[in-house]
Amino acid sequence: MxxxxxxxxxxxxxxxxxxxxxxxxxxxxxxxxxxxxxxxxxxxxxxxxxxxxxxxxxxxxxxxxxxxxxxxxxxxxxxxxxxxxxxxxxxxxxxxxxxxxxxxxxxxxxxxxxxxxxxxxxxxxxxxxxxxxxxxxxxxxxxxxEPLTSVKVYTKRSRDLKHIDTKQSVQFEINSPNEILRNPRQTVKTLVMQNNDLKNAITNLVPQFTIANSLVYKYDQESSFWGGNEFLFFDSKDIRASTVSTRSIELKDIYHNYLYSNRVRANRRYTYNPDINGNFVIRNLDAENNNVEADYVWMHFSLECYEPLEGGEIHIYGNFNNYTLDESTLLQYDKESGRYYNKSIFKQGFYNYKYVLLRPDGTIDPGFISGNFDETENEYTVLPYYRAPGARYDRVIGKGTGNSANITN
Structure with missing residues (x-):
């Protein structure tokens, strides 16, 4: 975090x-x-x-x-x-x-x-x-x-000229019309999240100033996220047919679907491609009950990447496994083809994913493969927490959402 x-x-x-x-x-x-x-x-x-x-x-x-x-x-x-x-x-x-x-x-x-x-x-x-x-x-x-406050969320381009094309800053206001938030710099905490990724949330922003019943947060670098790029996708609702994302199919013990090879997008211009912000939907074209009739399929990923990793690892990244990086998401390099490969098992459905670099120090670089663009459509969620003086737990007193499709300067 x-x-x-x-x-x-x-x-x-x-x-x-x-x-x-x-x-x-x-x-x-x-x-x-x-x-x-x-x-x-x-x-x-x-x-x-x-x-x-x-x-x-x-x-x-x-x-x-x-x-x-x-x-x-x-x-x-x-x-x-x-x-x-x-x-x-x-x-x-x-x-x-x-x-x-x-x-x-x-x-x-x-x-x-x-x-x-x-x-x-x-x-x-x-x-x-x-x-x-x-x-x-x-x-x-x-x-x-608890819906005790209203939270307005705005997405802004970075005011730092180094990052104006690559980062998105989240600004917000917390309005508490009925309950007085006493000593908010000490009692109010906030959580700011991009695309439901709790592991990369920004925490501990304190209100910069108060206007009437509103707490105002107009940070720039402190509340900024890398813009990233739109997620890639595959659709395995029919595991026996090639699709726009699936190059070939093979039946062994279960079906194997081979996706078209992906390329590094960091050195290309941004292109809008609708996505579901890292999430997934289970579905089988021929099923009445997707819960038990959707099959499992081995999905084969490949990536062309000629950038030096300097000891890092390339992983598949998305909410399909709660944004976790482990052995199942790691891509292995094949010298003969000069590509990176991964094979993972997924239940039939529509999935978003992207490639990220896990650096040797444990940090994740989301833009190494995909690039970072201020135009990228991302969903942001802001949650305010409040612990009144003498209280024994932190209440979550509201929820606000914003989308960078409405980003402004």
Whole structure:
């Protein structure tokens, strides 16, 4: 997470999401009918978490919910203070795949349910899914907010001439008409996120000034993100036919789809290409129920890149795996063809992805392959947190969104 200024609020260490087990695929947290990346829920709204186990053996899984402070350290609330009901309950809603080459079991957890009736307070949450041996197979962060404030979000070009063509600055105002936010420089924290990527969020911006009931944030470099480029995509809704993104198909144990080779875009001019900002949608052209009738397919990626990596690694990047870089996303170099290759298994659907460079120091360079352009369409989300004097947890008191399609100088 990108920290704007040195800041320590709690002495405990921040929680990290558990690495997903290899046999767990296609994790989705859904609010309503759509997958929204990092789910940001209004307090009281229902949500679902779904995932597939490609072992297909109907294993038992359980869930655990925890509440966290703004900086993802454990909050001091007891479970009955943030949860009405119980967790650590077995997930009973699952079904097996139907008419697919790859067998899998599809699990759905809906909240509220008869055991977990509701979440009582806003704030940061983590849900852990674990097996009979109490091993966590994956965890996901999500955020619950109360609509107590209105948040206006504006996207501006960088005022730094070095970055005017490559960065986008996020400016915003938090208006609190009913509740007085006391001592906001100390009690109000903010989270600014690009394309639902919580790992690259900007935190700890303090209000620069106050106008009546509004807190105003008009930062430039401190609240700027690299513009990046539009995401690439592939569509595997029909895994037996070539498409605009799929060059060839092969059937082995399951289908293999070979995508057209991609090239470095950093040295090219920006070209608008509609995308869904890194997200994905599961779908099978011939299925009535995509949850269990969408098959799995090995997707083969290739990239022409002649830039020196200087010890770095090229990875596939997107919300298909919660923006995680691991062995499954790493591209390997083939000397014979002079290209980088990756093979990963995906459930049928429409996916956004891009290539990023992971530098030896652990930082991610999003523009090394794709380039950075101020014209790129990105979705920005701003969440204000408030801890009143004497309170024991950080409330999320609103949500604002903005899009760089409306960027101004």
């Amino acid at each position: 990108h920290i704007v200024a040195p800041y320590t609020f709690y002495s405990q260490s921040a929680v990290s999401e558990t690495n997903t087990a290899n046999h767990i695929k296609t994790i989705q947290l859904l609010t309503g009918a759509e997958f929204s990346g990092i789910p940001i829920l209004k307090l009281g709204d229902p949500f679902r978490i779904t995932f597939d186990d490609i072992n297909g053996d109907e294993s038992d899984y359980y869930y655990r919910i925890s509440h966290y402070n703004f900086d993802w350290t454990p909050s001091s609330l007891y479970k009955n203070e943030f949860l009405d009901g119980f967790d650590e309950i077995r997930i009973v809603n699952y079904e097996n795949s139907f008419n697919t080459l790859q067998m899998y079991s599809h699990y759905t957890l809906s909240i509220p349910n008869e055991d977990t009736r509701r979440l009582k307070v806003s704030g940061n949450y983590l849900i852990e899914i674990y097996n009979d041996d109490d091993e966590v197979v994956f965890s996901r962060k999500f955020i619950v907010y």
